[in-house]
Amino acid sequence: MTRIDAKFAALKAEGKKAFVAYVMAGDPDFDRSLELVRGLPGAGVDVIELGLPFTDPMADGPTIQLAGQRALETGMTLDRTLELARLFRQGDDETPIVMMGYYNPIYSRGVDRFLEQAKAAGIDGLIIVDLPPEEDDELCLPAQKAGLNFIRLATPTTDDKRLPKVLQNTSGFVYYVSITGITGAAEAEATDVGPEVARIKAATDLPVIVGFGINTPEKSRTIASVADGAVVGSAIVGRIGSGAPVAEVLDFVKSLADAAHSA
Template sequence: MTRIDAKFAELAAAGKKAFVAYVMAGDPDYDTSLELVKGLPAAGVDVIELGLPFTDPMADGPTIQLAGQRALEAGMTLQRTLDLAAEFRKGDDTTPIVLMGYYNPIYNRGVDTFLADAKAAGIDGLIVVDLPPEEDEELCIPAQAAGLNFIRLATPTTDDKRLPKVLQNTSGFVYYVSITGITGAAAAEAGDVGPEVARIKAATDLPVIVGFGIRTPESSRAIASVADGAVVGSAIVAQMGEGKPVGEVLDFVKSLADGAHSV
């Protein structure tokens, strides 16, 4: 059982929904990013999604693209991202960390080396948005063998024919993308999301967490009411991009977490 599995079992036993926060590793620099990540659990974050900076983040909107650029310009690398996770783990051995990014940096490092290093750094799961299920032998299956969850995205265009393929080797949770398009592009609507979550839950026992288009405590609450939890990324990353103090950003994160937990 991974930390992700344990966390969702704990939440289910308590009748609580999950709040997942995405932040870009190294944005705007290593030290500030580490301070933010260390503060997330106390702000109510159940699962941390740690963005791996990449030069060509095709699924991400301008907010997260700019965050990745800031991180890369500040010297962030795959190794320093793993270092950040390892540093976080010195003070927190229970909050799950999902590394979210693209396959190129992992491929360049070598899959076996990467998986061993990620496991040693305290990473619990992976979301690699440019590896479809047809490429499961490449990373998904080796990751699961190494004890890491491999979390897949389902979208509004994932029809009933495609869904079993998406779910077949997924573990940890299913990430439902509430809108078509890139991160930060539109607002998620609970009325649209609810039936889709129900459709996915009919096909899997995994928790279904909804992300993209959630920016306020109200929308966090509304989405959590129709799913197993909510993910917020761009709205948090935008505050870092505005140069707000970490404490102020964490207050905002807490308001979002409180929204999801109030259901």
């Protein structure tokens, strides 16, 4: 059982929805990023999504693109991202970390070497947005063999014919993308999301967490109420990008987490 599996089992036993926060590793710089990540569990975050900076983030909107750029400009690399996870793990052995990004840096490192390093750093799962199920032999299956969850995205365009393929080797949880498009592009609506979550849950026992388009505590609560939890990324990253102090960012995260937990 991974930390992700254990976390969702504990939340289910408590009758609580999950709150997942996305931050870009190294944004705005390594030290403040580490301080922020260390503060997320205390702000109510159940699972941390740690963005791996990349030069061509095709699924991301301007807010997260700029975060990746800021991180890269301060010297953030795959090794530094793993180091950040390692340092976080020195004080927290329970909160799951999901690394979210693109395949190129992993492919360049070599899959086996990357998985060994990620596992040693305390990474629990991967979301690699540009690897479809047809490429499961590349990373998904080796990751699961190494003890990491491989989390797949389902979208509004994932129809009933495609859904079984998407779910086939997914583990940890299913990430439902609430809108068609890039991150931060539109707002999620519970009336649209609810039936889609129900459709996915009819096909899998995994938790279904909803992300994209969630930017306020009220939205966090309403989306969590129709799913197993909510993910917020751009709204948090935007505050980091505006220069808000870490404590202020964490206060905002807490308001989102409290709202999701109250659903």
